[in-house]
Amino acid sequence: MELDAPNESEKTSQVRIKLTTRDSDVQLLETAPILVSTALRRYALSTLVNNLLESEKPVPFEFLINGQFLRTSIDEFLTANGISAERTLTVEYVRALIPPVHISSYEHDDWVSSVNVLATDSRARILSSSYDGLLRIWNTTNTDLLATSPSARDNGHTAAVKAVKWLTEKKIASSGDDRTIRIWNYVEDEGSAAAITPVLELYGHKMTVGDIAIHTPTSQILSASADGRVGLWSTSKTTAPTAPTSLLPTASSSANKRRKLAKADNKQVSQRGPLSMLDGHTDVVSSTIFKHDDPTVGYSASWDHSVRTWDLTTSRLVDTRTTLHPLLSLTEMPQVSLLATGTTARHITLLDPRASSSKVSALTLRGHANAVSSLAVDPKSQFGLLSGSHDGSCRVWDIRSVRSVASGGGGGDGGQVGESVYVIYREGVEGVKQRAVGGEGVKVFGVDWREGVGIVSAGEDKRVQVNRPEGKQ
C-alpha cells in the first residue's frame, strides 16, 4: 500500500492482487485484495509482503501467478499471458529458492554412480560409490578424501557399486553389480585416520542391485534388483538368515578361480541372505524406498511401468500403480503424500500412492532431455524436488509451479505439467558438451539434497558436485 504513492506519479496502471501462501509460518493476517502498481517486480512485491508480515528479518519471496513464477514486472507478465489487469489477481508467494551455485567438485577415478550425504550437527560427510567398485567418503569442509573402501581383493565389491547409503554415522550399506549388498563399518578418528571395513555380505539377488533404501531404527534395507525382485534385508548378523549357497561366489567356478588368484589368507566376511524377497515386478526394479513414517510399507518402481506398494511384514503386494513409461527412480514427498518417479521418457511423474486416489498421475514435470535417473526432495520445502538426469543436468522443481495442458503431446497423461525452477549443469564441462547428445560424458546418476551441504550430484564426469544457494552455509 505504501508503494502505491510513488508509482502513481509515473502514471502506471494498477492491479488488484490477492496474496496467498501455502506456508503456514508466513501467513498474512489480512487477506483482502490490495491494489498495487503493475510496474512492480518480484523484489518490490517481496518487500511489500515483508512489510505486511512485519517480520524483523526480511524473507525473500517468489511469486506465483497461475502457476508461473513472476520473473518480470506484473505488467509484462499480464501482457505476456493475456491476463486482464482489471481482474483480481491471485498471487501465491513462496519462500524464494536462491539460485544454487557451484561450490566444489570431488574428483573420482571412475564414474560415480550414487551419492549420499551424512549431515549431523557436528559434521557433514559425502559418501559416494563408483563404478570402480569403491566407496569414498569426503569431507565437505575441505573436500578431502577421508576414506576409501577396500578393493575386491580385500572383500570389497567385485564389480561396480550402484547404490550407497549411510545407515548410521558409523555404518554404511552399498550394493552393486556383484549382486550383493554390503554393510560396512566406518570409523573416523578425530584426526585423520578413517577406515571402511566390511561387516556383512548379503546374497540373494540374481542380478545387479541398483538401489537400496535404509530404515535406520529397524536396521532394515530394501533393495531393488534387475532380477525383478525387491529384497528386504537385515543389517545385523544375528537377525539375518543364512545366505543361499547357490548364489554365493563359491558356486561359480570362474569366481573361484579368481579367488584362488587372490590372497589366500583373506579372512572371510560373514555372508547372509534376505529376510524376504518380494516377487511381483515383471521387469527390472530400478528403485525402492521405505514409507517415511512406516517401515512396514515399501514402494518400488520398475521398468515394467509400475509403482508397487508392499506390505513388508507379510511380504505382500498391496497396490500397483501403472504409468505409461519405464520408471528409473523413486522418492517420496511426505507432506504432500506424493511419490515422485523419474521415467526413461524424460519426465518426472508424481503419483498419489494412497488407495483413495483415483488418478494415476497427479502431476508431470517436464524438462529433462534424457532419462531421469535419481530424485531427491528439498529438505527445506515440502514442495521442492531435485532430479538428476542422464542429460547431464540436475533440475530443481517447485510442484506449486504448474499449469494445465491438454492431453496428448509427448505421450504424457495430460493433466498438470510443471516446469523446473533451476537447472544445474555439470561444472568443469564445456558448454557445448553440457548438452551432448545422449548425455554423453555428463550423465548424472545420483543426487542428494541435504540442508547445510546443498545439492550433491554425481555422474559420468567422475565427479561429485556440490551446489548451494549463494550466501548460505
Place this chain on the structure above:
Amino acid sequence: MVAINRKRKAVTRDVAEDPIAAPGDEFTGGDLEGVLSQSEDESYHSGSNSEEELEEEEDEVDGEGDDSELEEDLEVSEDDDEDIREQMRNLQTSNPPPSHTNGTNGDLQNGQDFSDNDLDRFEDDSPNYTVTTDANGNTRYIYKEIDPVYDSDDSDAAAGVNTIGDIPLSFYDSYPHIGYDINGKKIMRPAKGAALDSLLDSIEFPKGWTGLTDPATGKPLNLSREELEILKKVTRNELPEEGYDPYPDMIEYFSGKLEVMPLSAAPEPKRRFVPSKHEAKRVMKIVKAIREGRIKPYTPPVEQENEDPELINYDIWADEVPRPDHIMNIPAPKLPPPGYADSYHPPPEYLPDQQEKAAWDSTDPEDRDKEYLPTDFGALRKVPGYDNVKMTFERCLDLYLAPRVRRSKLNIDPESLLPKLPSPDELRPFPTVCANIFRDHQGRVRSVSVDPTGTLVASGADDGYVRVWEMLTGRQLWNKKLSDDEAVDVVTWRPSKDTAIIAAAAGETVYFTIPFGLHTVNPEIEQASREVLDSGFGYQANKPTTETNINKEPTATWSRPSTSLTNDGVLLTASVRSTIKVITWHRRGDYFATVSPKGQSHAVAIHTLSKHLTQLPFRKLKGLAQTAQFHPSKPIFFVATQRNIRSYDLSAQTLLKIMQPGARWISSIDVHPGGDNLIVGSYDRRLLWHDMDLSTKPYKTLRYHQKAIRAVKFHQGGLPLFADASDDGSLQIFHGKVVGDLMENATIVPLKVLRGHVEKGALGVLGLDWHPRHPWCVSAGADGSCRVWC
C-alpha cells in the same frame, strides 16, 4: 295430332325423294324434260305408295288403339291427299329464296315468298324454265329454282352449307357474299347490325352469346345453356347425358346375408366359399409375369409439360455446307436481306419522324419490334464506330450468357486421396531420441544385440572386440578381443533368460562366450550356461566312430579355444568353411543357423548346440545366400538369396514357398513375431513388407532411404514396431500392426527417422536390435559408435 304428324312424315318422304330428281338439274340436254315428267310421275306414285305403306304401318302400329280413332284418321288422310298434291306442285315451281337462313327472319320471308309464288302459279301456267343463249350461242334452259314449300322441314338437304372449302373467310371480306352453297349460289353476307347495334350487343349480351362467329355462316355463334353444359362435359371427358351416374351403388344380390326370400333357393354352391383354382392359376400367372417383368406395375403417366423429352429436334442446318443445287437438298432458309431501313443512309421515308422516335425511345428495348432505328448518317464513313463495337459486345454477351451445359468440375481435396493413416502421436511409444552413445570400438561396429534380460547390449566391431554395455547408462562392462585379424561380423545373445551366452562370429568361427563378471552372470546362470556349451562334447566324442568323415573334411569343427580365451569366458568355438555373416537363433536356443554368403554349397548351416552338430540342408541354393531365419513358432526356416526368399518346412524337409520381393539384392530379412509377415531390406534402398498369406509379392514397398538398407528388425516384445538401418546414417522406425483378423491388412505407418550416426566410408548404420520389451532400439554405426534410442 296424329294426323298432322302423319302428314308431315309423308311430306318428308316426298322431299326426301326430291334430291334424286334434283341432280337432274345438273344434266344438260333435251332429255331433261322427259326426265322431269317421269320424275314427277314417279314422285307422285311413290308418294301415294308411300302413303299407303304408311297407312298400313300406322294400322299395324295403332292396331291396339281405338277403332274409331283409326277411322277418323283414315278419313282425314283421304281429305289431305289433294292438298298434298297441290303442295307438291307448288314445291316444284317455287322461286329460289333470296338467301338461306336459319334465323326467324328468313323463315318469315320464305313464308311470304311462298305465298307470292302460290299466287303466281295459280295465275300463269308458264313453263318453269326460260330459254336463253349461252356464251357459245347455244340455247340454254334456265330452270327455276325448286323451292321447297314453307312447311317442308327438309333436314337432309344441308341448308346453306358453304362450299368454299378450307379457305379463310377473310378472302371474301371485300365481297358482299361469303361463299357458295352446293348449288353454286352465292351465300350472301348476313345483314350486320349497325355499329350502335353491335355496341348494344356488346353491352347487353344476348342469351347464349359466346362472342364467337360461326366460321361456316359468319353469324354469331350462339349456344344455349344446355349446349354449353354438354360441351363442358365433353371437354371433361364425361358422359354428356344428363343425370348419368357412372358409379351407381352396387346391389348385392349375393351377399353373406341370409335373405328371407333368396333369389335362388338352391344351396350355396361350393365355389362361393372355396377359393377358385382357376383364379389362383390366373393370379399365379400374373404374379409370374410380374416377377419376370412382363407386366409392369402401373405408374401414373408423367405429365408432359410442353416438350416431349423423347422428341428430339434436330437442327438439320446446324453445320450446313454449301452444296450443289439438288432437288433433295433443302437449303437453310435465308434470313431476309437487310432492307432500306437498315441502311446507313436510308431513303427519307424510312426515317422515323419525331413521334416515332419518341415512341421507339419510350418503349422498352425488349419490346421494340426493331432493334435499330433507321438513322441517316449521310455516308458510311460517318457511321460511328462505337455502335459497331457495342453491337459486337452485345453479340459476345449474348453468346456468353447463352445457357449451356453446366460442367461440374471435379473438385477433390488432394488430402482425401491420401490413405488414412493414424497420426504418429497416437502410436506412441516408439524411440524418438538418442539416449546413449557407446564409444570405444575402433573401426566399424558390425552388429549389436540386446541381451534377453534387457539390461545389456553386446556389440561386435571390426577391431575384433566384443563389448558388453549397460544399456541405459552406457557403461562398458565387459570386453574381449576374439580375433586379431578378423572383424567380428555378428554378435547375438542366446535367446534364453536362463543362460548368458554370446555367440559372436569372427571370420569363419563362431565363439560362444559367457561374459564372466557381468551382473547377469550369477553362479546359477554361469553353471547353466556352462552346461549348455559343454553338453555337446561328449556327444561329439561318441559320434565319429559310426559315421566317419574320411573322404571329406568335416562341415564344422567344434572345439575348446585357447586358455587365454577360456579364462575370459570364451568356452566354445565352431568353425565352418567360409566367413560367417549371419547367426540366427532358433527361439529355444538349441539350434542356430549360420550364413556365409561365399560358402556356395556350405553357405547355410544349421547347428545343434547341445550336440555340437552341424548340418548343411541346402546344398543347392539358387543364388548367393544372404541371410536366414527361423520361424518364430513353426518348424519353418527362411533362406534369403539375392533375389528370393525361400521358406522350408524343416520337419517335412520340403520347400514351402518362394517369395519374390522384387529387390535386386536382399540385405536382411526379419520375420514378424506372429509368423505371417516378413520384412525385407535390400541394398537397392527398398524396405519390403511381405504378407505371406497374401502373395509371394510384397504387400508394401517403402522406399524412404537414400542409400542401401543394411538391417531390418521387428520388435519382438509385443510392440507393433519395426525399424531399418541404412547406409545413409539413419534409422527409420515404423509402426507395423498385424491384426489377427485375416481380412484386414497390416497397418504400416512411418513414425520417425533417427539421425545421428555419421557416414564413414560410404557406410552408415550396419546393425540394429530392439529391446526385448521396451520401445528402445540399439544401432551399430560404421563410425565406431553404438547408439541407444529411447
